[in-house]
Amino acid sequence: MDKVIPEEAAQTGRSWAIFWIGSLGFVLSMFYRVSTTVISPELSKDLNLTTAQLGLLSSAFFYGFALCQIPLGLALDRFGPRVVVTLFNTFAVFGALLFAVAQDLQQIFWARILMGIGMSCNLMGGLTLIAVWFPVNRFATLNGLYAGIGVLGNLLAATPLALLAHTLGWRQSFLFFAGFNALQVLGYFFIVRDRPLGQSKPLTAMINPLKGLKQVIHFSSYWIISWGTFFRYGCLMALQGLWAGPYLMNGLGMDILTTGNALLLMGLGYMVGLPLFGRISDHLVRSRKMVILPSLWGMAFLILALAFLPRGLHPAWIYLWFLVMGMASAPGQIMYSHIKELVPAEVMATSMTGVNLFTMLGAAFLMQVMGLVVEAGPQGLNHPEAFRPAWYVCVAGLSISAILYFFIPDSRILKEQSSRTPK
Secondary structure, X not given: OOOOOHHHHXXXXXXXXXXXXXXXXXXXXXXXXXXXXXXXXXXXXXXOOOHHHHHHHHHHHXXXXXXXHHHHHHHHHHHXXXXXXXXXXXXXXXXXXXXXXXXXXXHHHHHHHHHHHHHOOHHHHHHHHHHHHOOHHHHHHHHHHHHHHHOHHHHHOOHHHHHHHHHHOHHHHHHHHHXXXXXXHHHHHHHOOOOOOOOOOOHHHHOOOOOOHHHHHOOHHHHHHHHHHHHHHHHHHHHXXXXXXXXXXXXXXXXHHHHHHHHHHHHHHHHHHHHHHHHHHHHHOOOOHHHHHHHHHHHHHHHHHHOOOOOOOOHHHHHHHHHHHHHHHHHHHHHHHHHHHHOOHHHHHHHHHHHHHHHHHHHHHHHHHHHHHOOOOHHHOOOHHHHHHHHHHHHHHHHHXXXXXXXXXXXXXXXXXXXXXXX
């Protein structure tokens, strides 16, 4: 029997501690993204916000998040995740505190910007650490697990936040999460190390992350995939992060707990769909394109149907509809694998970072635009028809995405693997 070397056991223990403390940060990131939807009526009432201002407020997080992506890559390479993630998350703590005490649109807007900046590093920082603390043949599995754990933040922002806000009020609820976030930041700083003991800093650490960008932007499939993820994730976040709440409560007459439950099921569907459709893509159909295309059309149909659901519909149908919508949006995550397998190896990271930029911009843009196209004020959103222009924007974008996606090639790597598999 092999002996366990104490140093190796300690390294393994620290690697899993790093994984879980990083995962907790990603849970908070996913929570902050959609945390305005179930409390949107209270925000609108307390701060006298219009529908356009609600859209701007929710999108502010994603604008702050997206604008940090390129400089974040350089900072992670140059200074390491421990310092960068700790610093950035501190901004999120101050953002949550400012959100809790904000008295007008300007203050609460900057609170959301700070939260977006602070949370912009938790995914990329976590994946950077997984790459150096775990064997390469476990990266994909742990990447999926990390993303799946993060979706718990979406669930936390549904029924649990609705209950907490109902009991304590939305301001006290955010004070609670600011304190929890602060504890996570302290834990991150004291637990995380950039690399295992004895491992030298990689030579790629000083490479400019903009290298290869020119090559990527001349690649047509990059733009089609970016358009697809712009609308796929943008529509998901616009619904889960803001507009599903007013639609269900004001448009369909649901109460806050029913609304929270529907959003909880939407997040659950998304969480289950992530590993499920990833495995289907990898092992069953051996295709990226043939999994992504049906999901884009499916999302378009499901959102279009929202325009015609009647007021007073039984909650069970709403729960089922939102669960399926969450699952239908999950295959969009495969777009990162698709672009990585289409571009040359030397620009894989650049292409995925570029796609991630459009992912977050889509969420910001659609939240804001949907608020502008809905003509009625918050008090006028008392029937489902008032939300139709917002749903039509999503349907148009997703339909164009699906049409364009038809013309790009499938994964060359999966095709090669499939051709080598014995029949």
